[in-house]
Amino acid sequence: MGLLDNVKAKLGPAKGKVSDLAQRHEDKIQHGLDKAAQVVDKRTKGKYSDRIQSGTGKAKGAMDRLAHKGDSGADAGGPTPPPGPGRTMPPDTGGTMPPDTGRTAPPRDTGGTPPPDAPPPTS
Structure with a gap:
């Protein structure tokens, strides 16, 4: 039996307890997530609002x-x-x-025509 199997076997009973607690206190958890998101958004002065909202939605879904x-x-x-x-x-x-607003890789340079707003090349 591997390490991962041992961990899964020991955490199995805890999973049910956590699920039960999450069911009983769902409204309090949701409120806490909203409150935490508001505090973080306020401290970052709205700079990361879209990411905070996205993360909060994912946390609520989980x-x-x-x-x-x-x-x-x-x-x-x-x-x-x-x-x-x-x-x-x-x-x-x-x-x-x-x-x-998932992350994407920057566009690859294909050696084609530069965009019109690109600075002139230096030589």
């Missing part, structure tokens, strides 16, 4: 999956679709989620 993992139903244990343009946040936030 907490929701954890809280409802034991439920029997159509969406129990299923993956949550990623937020996209036009999707709204849960009713307690009152806002809409920004378009998916």
Whole structure:
């Protein structure tokens, strides 16, 4: 039996307890996530608002999956679709989620024509 198997075996019972606690205190956890997001947004003076909102949404989704993992139903244990343009946040936030702002690699230099706003080449 490997290390990972040992860890999984020992954490199995705790998973059920955490899920039960998440179900019982779901509203308090959601409120705490919102409050933490507001504090961080205020301290960063709104500079990272889109990232904070995205992270808060992901944390709420993960907490929701954890809280409802034991439920029997159509969406129990299923993956949550990623937020996209036009999707709204849960009713307690009152806002809409920004378009998916995942990280992308910078464009590759193909040696073609530079963009019109590019500085002139130095030689």
